[in-house]
Amino acid sequence: MAPIRLGMIGGGNDAFIGGVHRIASRIDGRFQLVAGALSSTAEKSKASGAALGLAEDRCYGDFTEMAKREARLKDGVEAVAIVTPNHVHYPAAREFLKRGIHVICDKPLTSSLADAKKLVAAAEKSDALFVLTHNYTGxxxxxxxxxxxxxxxxxxxxxxxxxxxxxxxxxxxxxxxxxxxxxxxxxxxxxxxxxxxxxxxxxxxxxxxxxxxxxxxxxxxxxxxxxxxxxxxxxxxxxxxxxxxxxxxxxxxxxxxxxxxxxxxxxxxxxxxxxxxxxxxxxxxxxxxxxxxxxxxxxxxxxxxxxxxxxxPGGHPEGYLEGFANIYNEAADLIVAARDGNKPDHLLPTVQDGLxxxxxxxxxxxxxxxxxxxxxx
Amino acid sequence: MAPIRLGMIGGGNDAFIGGVHRIASRIDGRFQLVAGALSSTAEKSKASGAALGLAEDRCYGDFTEMAKREARLKDGVEAVAIVTPNHVHYPAAREFLKRGIHVICDKPLTSSLADAKKLVAAAEKSDALFVLTHNYTGxxxxxxxxxxxxxxxxxxxxxxxxxxxxxxxxxxxxxxxxxxxxxxxxxxxxxxxxxxxxxxxxxxxxxxxxxxxxxxxxxxxxxxxxxxxxxxxxxxxxxxxxxxxxxxxxxxxxxxxxxxxxxxxxxxxxxxxxxxxxxxxxxxxxxxxxxxxxxxxxxxxxxxxxxxxxxxPGGHPEGYLEGFANIYNEAADLIVAARDGNKPDHLLPTVQDGLxxxxxxxxxxxxxxxxxxxxxx
Amino acid sequence: MAPIRLGMIGGGNDAFIGGVHRIASRIDGRFQLVAGALSSTAEKSKASGAALGLAEDRCYGDFTEMAKREARLKDGVEAVAIVTPNHVHYPAAREFLKRGIHVICDKPLTSSLADAKKLVAAAEKSDALFVLTHNYTGxxxxxxxxxxxxxxxxxxxxxxxxxxxxxxxxxxxxxxxxxxxxxxxxxxxxxxxxxxxxxxxxxxxxxxxxxxxxxxxxxxxxxxxxxxxxxxxxxxxxxxxxxxxxxxxxxxxxxxxxxxxxxxxxxxxxxxxxxxxxxxxxxxxxxxxxxxxxxxxxxxxxxxxxxxxxxxPGGHPEGYLEGFANIYNEAADLIVAARDGNKPDHLLPTVQDGLxxxxxxxxxxxxxxxxxxxxxx
Amino acid sequence: MAPIRLGMIGGGNDAFIGGVHRIASRIDGRFQLVAGALSSTAEKSKASGAALGLAEDRCYGDFTEMAKREARLKDGVEAVAIVTPNHVHYPAAREFLKRGIHVICDKPLTSSLADAKKLVAAAEKSDALFVLTHNYTGxxxxxxxxxxxxxxxxxxxxxxxxxxxxxxxxxxxxxxxxxxxxxxxxxxxxxxxxxxxxxxxxxxxxxxxxxxxxxxxxxxxxxxxxxxxxxxxxxxxxxxxxxxxxxxxxxxxxxxxxxxxxxxxxxxxxxxxxxxxxxxxxxxxxxxxxxxxxxxxxxxxxxxxxxxxxxxPGGHPEGYLEGFANIYNEAADLIVAARDGNKPDHLLPTVQDGLxxxxxxxxxxxxxxxxxxxxxx
Structure with missing residues (x-):
């Protein structure tokens, strides 16, 4: 089965958590990073994207632009990982959710309770999934x-x-x-x-x-x-x-x-x-x-x-990245199920947990x- | 140097803490248990005392009687360990302190704040030492x-x-x-x-x-x-x-x-x-x-x-009883010093700590x- | 940079170690599994390969056949992971080494000392790399x-x-x-x-x-x-x-x-x-x-x-798979360097270590x- | 019950193990140290003995002299602890065993196999007990x-x-x-x-x-x-x-x-x-x-x-000294039983274990x- 096409918002500089999400998405081979608004300018985003093997035209300086264009592409991203500072979670997630693109978002959900409520509303209105990476649950x-x-x-x-x-x-x-x-x-x-x-x-x-x-x-x-x-x-x-x-x-x-x-x-x-x-x-x-x-x-x-x-097997320690990858792996299950309109039960942290x-x-x-x-x- | 003559109030039944005090008092060989009001009746006290090698006439059914008699004996107790339930700490300690007999008392100091204040007053009035066995400090x-x-x-x-x-x-x-x-x-x-x-x-x-x-x-x-x-x-x-x-x-x-x-x-x-x-x-x-x-x-x-x-030496574990014995050992130092009217600095928990x-x-x-x-x- | 094209010999059934090698090869995103002689028959190999997303015509029932064909393909494998039982290590490695395809091989090197010596000779004659996955060194x-x-x-x-x-x-x-x-x-x-x-x-x-x-x-x-x-x-x-x-x-x-x-x-x-x-x-x-x-x-x-x-960062535990991935990641460095004819110093276990x-x-x-x-x- | 009268051979200088034996013998209150050949001269032995509260005439410069005299005393030692360097174990133990005085001896039994065999013979001939302090067994x-x-x-x-x-x-x-x-x-x-x-x-x-x-x-x-x-x-x-x-x-x-x-x-x-x-x-x-x-x-x-x-109770750690004291405590049981001619089963290391x-x-x-x-x- 072809890997899920993933985009990333943030994670362009040497941010710790962007790299973690990328590794976690790769461990089980079910995602492929294909696009990103990795930094706040197109230039920086392209530089970061090049190092990650992204095509230049899939590197954006703005998440709204990215959401709009990727939504129109035939092989546009199916899901995005949002790994920015907290205050960007809501505006970024909103743009992708409203275009039916699944969102895997770092915690905490937002930087304010008001934003959190708006994000819950946005997620509820959308057919797309919203997964919050409280990764320790993995x-x-x-x-x-x-x-x-x-x-x-x-x-x-x-x-x-x-x-x-x-x-x-x-x-x-x-x-x-x-x-x-x-x-x-x-x-x-x-x-x-x-x-x-x-x-x-x-x-x-x-x-x-x-x-x-x-x-x-x-x-x-x-x-x-x-x-x-x-x-x-x-x-x-x-x-x-x-x-x-x-x-x-x-x-x-x-x-x-x-x-x-x-x-x-x-x-x-x-x-x-x-x-x-x-x-x-x-x-x-x-x-x-x-x-x-x-x-x-x-x-x-x-x-x-x-x-x-x-x-x-036991005795060969797994760690933080494998726990994180479990979130991604189970998100992949949900995304695949969603293609057929299915919404199976799951243990992943939701937008409600984020709220x-x-x-x-x-x-x-x-x-x-x-x-x-x-x-x- | 002859061991310090020790009495015990409480500790007559199978109470955990009475046995602990006795072991702690023996480890460094500086105390010898010679009398006790180990239980609330003379009969039980004598039975408990016999098992501990106490002379029958040094086993009392009442701490006041014990304090009175021991204070008059030429080789009466120099110190007592109080290991009763909390509410007895104050009345028992009072009787010995006022007769100049050192008190080593289990924690907490008393069962009420009022008693604690009275015990502080009693200790301050007395020339005898008061040591509280917050033994973990040892x-x-x-x-x-x-x-x-x-x-x-x-x-x-x-x-x-x-x-x-x-x-x-x-x-x-x-x-x-x-x-x-x-x-x-x-x-x-x-x-x-x-x-x-x-x-x-x-x-x-x-x-x-x-x-x-x-x-x-x-x-x-x-x-x-x-x-x-x-x-x-x-x-x-x-x-x-x-x-x-x-x-x-x-x-x-x-x-x-x-x-x-x-x-x-x-x-x-x-x-x-x-x-x-x-x-x-x-x-x-x-x-x-x-x-x-x-x-x-x-x-x-x-x-x-x-x-x-x-x-x-290190690597040969000492434990709870040795920590407890440190309290007794340092109390012995103070008691010996007190014989010459000296009051050296020390780390032992005081009646003020108890308060x-x-x-x-x-x-x-x-x-x-x-x-x-x-x-x- | 495009990922290195990887083949796998063995690892087709539910073998523990095949899966480990695949995860390790993915963690840093520098390899892509594209072919395999995963099992001892073409049929089983294709079944296993399909589950892993391999093209049917890149699934072989025989490592010699695989080596021959992949060596001729324009986008044939650049490296193979050998994860079979020990006795297959030598014959399999030989076929790829002699065609200049890098070998990443599980330990122990071979099932006999005679085979080990032959494999050392084969590796020395080849321009291809030979890496032994004594992964704990990672x-x-x-x-x-x-x-x-x-x-x-x-x-x-x-x-x-x-x-x-x-x-x-x-x-x-x-x-x-x-x-x-x-x-x-x-x-x-x-x-x-x-x-x-x-x-x-x-x-x-x-x-x-x-x-x-x-x-x-x-x-x-x-x-x-x-x-x-x-x-x-x-x-x-x-x-x-x-x-x-x-x-x-x-x-x-x-x-x-x-x-x-x-x-x-x-x-x-x-x-x-x-x-x-x-x-x-x-x-x-x-x-x-x-x-x-x-x-x-x-x-x-x-x-x-x-x-x-x-x-x-420290405190977020890495484990066995990351240690294993370090072997793959450093092997990728060597493979990339080899493209330009370079042979940098490294810490990876060699065929000599295997011997x-x-x-x-x-x-x-x-x-x-x-x-x-x-x-x- | 009156404590068992104990003598000590060696342990007079700042030797680690002499102090350990003394503490171990005190923890359960069943022994009282009353005599010793603590050092190799009478003078040093008296100095060491004084610090331990021994009577001057019970401090000996020679274990043979001590064995002879104590055996004749009405309240002579009932048991001795031998805590010297290894080569003294046999000659010292022999003197006490042959006079029916129980021996608690540090390990190893002797400094040579020949001595060990002689000590076994001596112990077998004697009515006295021989206990070897392989204390970890306690x-x-x-x-x-x-x-x-x-x-x-x-x-x-x-x-x-x-x-x-x-x-x-x-x-x-x-x-x-x-x-x-x-x-x-x-x-x-x-x-x-x-x-x-x-x-x-x-x-x-x-x-x-x-x-x-x-x-x-x-x-x-x-x-x-x-x-x-x-x-x-x-x-x-x-x-x-x-x-x-x-x-x-x-x-x-x-x-x-x-x-x-x-x-x-x-x-x-x-x-x-x-x-x-x-x-x-x-x-x-x-x-x-x-x-x-x-x-x-x-x-x-x-x-x-x-x-x-x-x-x-559990959770209040006991340590090395309590383990050692278990050896002494069980030796006391045997010594008391021996007074009545009884030889109960026990777990203490014997002279045969020493051999x-x-x-x-x-x-x-x-x-x-x-x-x-x-x-x-």
Whole structure:
């Protein structure tokens, strides 16, 4: 079967995440990058595109122009990956959705709650798919954790502890020329949340995906430790879920010794589950009163979802890129199904999940401004 | 030098903590148990005492009687260990302090803030020492962590994450005959805090000991998950410290897979420190921008405090009992010094630390009742 | 730049390793699979090829036929991946090498020492490249380990401990229809070594790659624990290296609890290095007399080789497939350079390394037959 | 019950192991040190004894004098701990055994095989007990491992991997005034084995204790890496057990990054067990085909032997000293039973185990001299 024709919006400079999306789209061989509005000028876009093997006339300086022209081409893009700073997600996605071109969009959904709602409306009006790359949900052990929760292995959930500490913003690198840091600490491009938007939202989404619990309210204490920084760089949140479970979320970008230490722990009436992104091929499971068990990717005791999200046998570690590729691979399934008008069930993060994520960011910012008062979601 | 004559209040039944104190007092050979009010009746006390090799006439059914008689004996106890449920700490300590007998008391200091204040007054009036067994402060790597913070190895502290999850109260074992669970879930004996008093206070004290930071205010969300339980069994707290550091404290007794998973993480402008009680011979240190280092008990890079709190070379693990014994060993130093009227500097938890701990519990309970409103300390 | 046209020999059935090579070849987008002799009949090959998107006329039932025809095509394959059982490596490689088509071949080089020597001769006579996929050498932390050894960070090497235990052959699965097990335990297809050929050779190659040491002699005790098995399933070897270093190699396929627990430890006069394949993003480094350091992929203290073998920032784990892809990516560099007649330096395993590996297997088998007598290499 | 009156031979200077024995003897309060030939002169012995609270007339400069006098005292020592360099074990033990005084002796049994045999004869002739402090056998998880093997949890054993690396002799510290290093590298005091005698024998004994397997033959390659050192500092051994199991033993004192990294792994037809001394409260158990389980000291799934060797609940780590104290505690049981002429079953290492250990050292030395030829035991 011919690969799906993919375009990319953003990702033209040495942006980390553009390269990640490209690798993820290639791992299972189901996409081919054929066009892009990789940068904000046609010239830069062509330069970036040439390095990626794109035809010159498929390199655009503007996503609207790209959407218009590609929509008319016989072999135009079937899907686009949007990997720009947050504030561009909505306007870019809108242009492609309204032309029936599928959108695979980086998180958070948008830089404002207003934009998020407009994007939901745009996605609902469109026949095209919208997939949000909360890629951590693609890890095999996370799929297993979700399945175990659903099948009752840990019983009714009581406590959810989730955290995502990093250390790369310990110093004011945004003032030293780090492009990655610049836009992430700029409210114009990131939105009102800094750390909470960049990684807090990942932690929230992961907890939500695994537990299935709906957040009822939160109390957030956002801090900015680095002088001159314009957005939060440390996030403390207390969580109350529908049904009575309680939790905590911590994310930080100023915690030396942490690279990408996303960690989820879920405790129920009958057992506990623990997972750490930096060692993603393991899932700790304790049935209460029994010894801890170390479940592995595609190993003994693997659930169906763990197996189907794995490419190779246990003990040969898969990582972040394979987890990300699972999102792309499953998006490919949906795109292929859509050709025949089918909409199969799936686990991919949707535009609604994206709206929830932006609402979470918004609630954290509002709560923090009110001295960590409880805010309902 | 002859060992210090020690008495014990409580610890007569199969109470976990009484045995711990006895072992801790023996490890360095500086105490000898010679008397006790081990149980609430003379008969039971004599039975328990006989098993411990105590003379029958030194086994009392009442701590007041014991205090009176021992104070008159030529070779009466020089110090007592109080290892009863919380509500007995104050009345028992008072009797010995007022007779100039040193007190080594289990935590939390008392079961109420009022008692705590009275005990502070009693201790201040007495010439005798008062030592509180927040024993985790006796671990060599905790001593090293404290020293490293003081000497600036991690710079000004920004974030403090401390947690103490257990799982032994996941079910309602207090209703099934567990004596350990019974009194810990009984407000009459424990005070207003359940999990927060039993182990939350350990977590708080540990963070305080290592960082030296004073807590400015807290917002606490206490939960009771097990039906019929009368006190909290899960504790979520957001922390604000003097000077601007922020933190989180989580303690739980309903988190399956956790035995005694006390863990402290401290992040400053220049580095981070991480320690876990279940693997206490290690301390992770990351100078920001450099690789993580695994510091070990009495190993390469050990500080003076790490070395002096260690008995054997690195790689031969010391544990909980040795940490506890360090409290006893240093208490012995103070008692010996006191014979000559000396009061050397020391690191042992004082009655003031105990008051702070009870104030912490009290603040958590008050905050939680007000829907996790901020409460100043 | 257009991707390199790749063919594949073997990998048509559900063979684990064929799929791995295909993913590895796609990750960096520098190869395109265009032809294959995927199975031993044209019919099966076409079926497999169709699933992979190959044109029907590029699917062959015979590698010689494929070599002949592809060599004549204007857009014939530039390189082939040989992923068959061991005994096919030599005859297949020969056909492509003699037609100037580059060969990327799975390990071990061949099923016999005689074949290995013939393949070395064939490769030396050819202008085409020959790359052996000892893929573990592609891991970023292994690259760093090698560089650290070379730059003297651990001083002159004294002790090398390498091991590769698995557990999948604990039972006689070769008798229960496991194709993977069948050929690996069949001397006709695997050669005289079972476990020693399948994974012992990986362990040996890894030690060789990192230390740079030449093996002087070995004493091997091969065992077959599973009844009816025709080849060894457990391997114990003592190693003596040129220059005086000593070592041990253990590989096993009957060690329950081990998935792919390849582990290398190297100790020198000035320090030690430790690495485990199942947690490949870490490398432990101890400068003697200092605390252990945890080096990470693309993290603080990463060497040039670590960085250039990494695709994404530290803390987002890369795994086995990325390590494998590094072999393909560097092979692509060499193939591109070869177009202009250039032969740049590289780190890829060569046909000579392959010969060494087969000589190692042969020496182990001979030593073991002589009751673990020392055999020179 | 009054504590057992204990004497000590050696341990007078700052010797590591003397202090360990004293702490171990105190932890459970069943021994009281009352006499000693702590040093080789009466003067030094009295100085050391004074610091330990011994009466001056119970401090001897000579163990024979001590044995004679104490045997005559009404309250003379009931047992002695021998903690001297190896070559003194036999002559000292002989003097006490022949006077019916129980002996608790450090390992290895003696510095020569001839002495070992004489000591066995002496012990057999005596009514007194002889206990060898292979203290690692006192760890609770080691007791559990042994029980699990016996009850068939891992099936018939196939492979045994045991190792004990250290790094403290990486440099020639014996030439720099380290007393600990001096006698351990001196054949006159240590015997013919250096590393193999000091720690290799621990590794061997541990494997033997857990597996119950009898060693049939071995092939050993001993090395001396540090210039001028008179005994081996690195030990490689291949093992063949009665019944067909195979194994490897590695011990080293020149492996930077290893403090006391004793590790045992045992694999059988049905499962595997893994234990590491530096994290002694854990035991990994994999029933083949199921997830790995992390068994803990006194935790879920603890066997009777694990529980009875534990003092405190799981999650509060016990360590080396508690493991050592288990040896003393069980020796106390035997001594008390012996008063009534009883000889209960026990797990303590005997003089026969000691002879086996010395025979192991002797066989390693002989094998190594013959270029690692197989030597029968």
């Amino acid at each position: 890890y095999p052990m996370i799929r297993q954790a979700r399945e175990m929760v659903r099948q009752g292995d840990i019983g009714k959930i009581r406590v959810v502890q989730v955290e995502y500490p990093q250390d790369w913003l310990t110093d004011a690198v945004e003032a030293d020329g780090s492009k990655q840091a610049e836009w992430r600490t700029d409210p114009e491009r990131s939105g009102a949340g800094g750390c909470v938007g960049d990684i807090g939202t990942h932690a929230y989404n992961l907890a939500r995906f695994v537990t299935g619990l709906q957040l009822e309210s939160l109390a957030a204490d956002l801090s900015t430790f680095v002088e001159g920084r314009r957005l939060d760089d440390n996030v403390h949140v207390m969580l109350r879920f529908d049904g009575g479970a309680r939790g905590m979320l911590w994310s930080s970008q100023v915690a030396p010794g942490n690279e990408n230490a996303l960690k989820l722990r879920v405790y129920g009436e009958k057992g506990g589950l623990e997972w750490a992104q930096e060692d993603p091929n393991y899932l700790w499971f304790t049935p209460f009163g029994e010894p801890k068990r170390l479940l592995t990717r595609n190993g003994a005791g693997a659930t169906a979802g763990n197996q189907s999200a794995s490419r190779i 929830e994520g932006v609402a979470f960011i918004d609630a954290c910012v509002r709560s923090s401004k009110r001295d960590a008062a409880w805010v309902k979601l | 671990y060599p790597m905790i001593r090293q962590a404290r020293e490293m913070v003081r000497q600036g190895d991690i710079g000004k502290i920004r974030v403090v994450q401390v947690e103490y999850p257990q799982d032994w109260l996941t079910d309602a074992v207090e209703a099934d005959g567990s004596k350990q669970a019974e009194w810990r879930t009984d407000p009459e004996r424990s005070g207003a805090g359940g999990c927060v008093g039993d182990i939350g206070t350990h977590a708080y004290n540990l963070a305080r000991f290592v960082t030296g930071l004073q807590l400015e205010s807290l917002a606490a969300d206490l939960s009771t998950f097990v039906e019929g339980r009368r006190l909290d069994d899960n504790v979520h707290v957001m922390l604000r410290f003097d000077g601007g550091a922020r933190g989180m404290l989580w303690s739980s007794q309903v988190a399956p897979g956790n035995e005694n998973a006390l863990k402290l993480r401290v992040y400053g402008e220049k580095g981070g420190l991480e320690w876990a009680q279940e693997d206490p011979n290690y301390l992770w240190f990351t100078p920001f921008g450099e690789p993580k280092r695994l510091l070990t008990r009495n190993g390469a890079g050990a500080t003076a405090g790490n070395q002096s709190a260690s008995r054997i 702070e701990g009870v104030a912490f519990i009290d603040a958590c309970v008050r905050s939680s009742k007000r829907d996790a409103a901020w409460v100043k300390l | 891991y970023p932390m292994i690259r760093q380990a090698r560089e650290m050894v070379r730059q003297g960070d651990i001083g002159k090497i004294r002790v090398v401990q390498v091991e590769y235990p698995q557990d999948w052959l604990t039972d006689a699965v070769e008798a229960d229809g496991s194709k993977q097990a069948e050929w690996r335990t069949d001397p006709e297809r695997s050669g005289a070594g079972g476990c020693v050929g399948d994974i012992g050779t990986h362990a040996y190659n890894l030690a060789r790659f990192v230390t740079g040491l030449q093996l002087e002699s070995l004493a091997a005790d091969l065992s077959t624990f599973v009844e009816g098995r025709r080849l060894d399933d457990n391997v114990h070897v003592m190693l003596r290296f040129d220059g005086g270093a000593r070592g041990m190699l253990w590989s096993s396929q009957v060690a329950p609890g081990n998935e792919n627990a390849l582990k290398l430890r190297v100790y020198g006069e000035k320090g030690g290095l430790e690495w485990a394949q199942e947690d490949p993003n870490y490398l432990w480094f101890t400068p003697f007399g200092e605390p252990k350091r945890l080096l990470t992929r693309n993290g603080a203290g990463a060497t040039a080789g670590n960085q250039s073998a990494s695709r994404i 060494e590996g087969v000589a190692f297997i042969d020496a182990c088998v001979r030593s073991s037959k002589r009751d673990a007598a020392w055999v020179k290499l | 760890y609770p998880m080691i007791r559990q491992a042994r029980e699990m093997v016996r009850q068939g949890d891992i099936g018939k054993i196939r492979v045994v991997q045991v190792e004990y690396p250290q790094d403290w002799l990486t440099d020639a510290v014996e030439a720099d005034g380290s007393k600990q290093a001096e006698w351990r590298t001196d054949p006159e005091r240590s015997g013919a084995g250096g590393c193999v005698g000091d720690i290799g024998t621990h590794a061997y004994n541990l494997a033997r204790f857990v597996t119950g397997l009898q060693l049939e033959s071995l092939a050993a390659d001993l090395s001396t890496f540090v210039e001028g050192r008179r005994l081996d500092d690195n030990v490689h051994v291949m093992l063949r057990f009665d019944g067909g199991a195979r194994g490897m033993l590695w011990s080293s004192q020149v492996a930077p990054g290893n403090e006391n990294a004793l590790k045992l792994r045992v694999y059988g037809e049905k499962g595997g067990l893994e234990w590491a001394q530096e994290d002694p409260n854990y035991l990994w158990f994999t029933p083949f085909g199921e997830p790995k389980r992390l068994l803990t000291r006194n935790g879920a799934g603890a066997t009777a032997g694990n529980q009875s060797a534990s003092r405190i 086996e250990g010395v025979a192991f050292i002797d066989a390693c030395v002989r094998s190594s001299k013959r270029d690692a030829a197989w030597v029968k035991l």
